[in-house]
Amino acid sequence: MAETTVTSLRFKKDQYDQLKHLADFEGVSVTTYMRRAVLERMEDEADYKDAQANRAESKGATMSRIEIMKQLGMKP
Template sequence: MSEYKVTSLRFDKDQYHEVHELAAFYGVSVTRFMREAVLEKVEDDKDYNEAIERLRDKDKAIVSRAEILNELGLANEQ
């Protein structure tokens, strides 16, 4: 049994044209463009959910952006 799964998507003509144009702009196939877009969305959602969990974790300190920039010596480079 293959470790890969195949799915299909339906777009109206205008939507597909937009996707095709973007894929061409980035120099990739429509399939690769859609796959990367979906996987990027999945990763963004994972990152978001992880950040929410960290904010809810009362044992961890929350550090402001200003504190991080100051610690890295970048406070004046904003």
């Protein structure tokens, strides 16, 4: 198993109650809910940085949906 680190967070009671409600709705523990939320945010940030780098590299050039589909071997 990969090495892990334990951390803690402090919430006001109403914030924690809302978090617990959301976790219960998803059918997971509060810890699992928070871990998923943080990891999803980290992935979103990485995707955004990649998109910005790709945009800068392309110098604003764009490609239509049909062109992309053709490059991927899909029928437009």
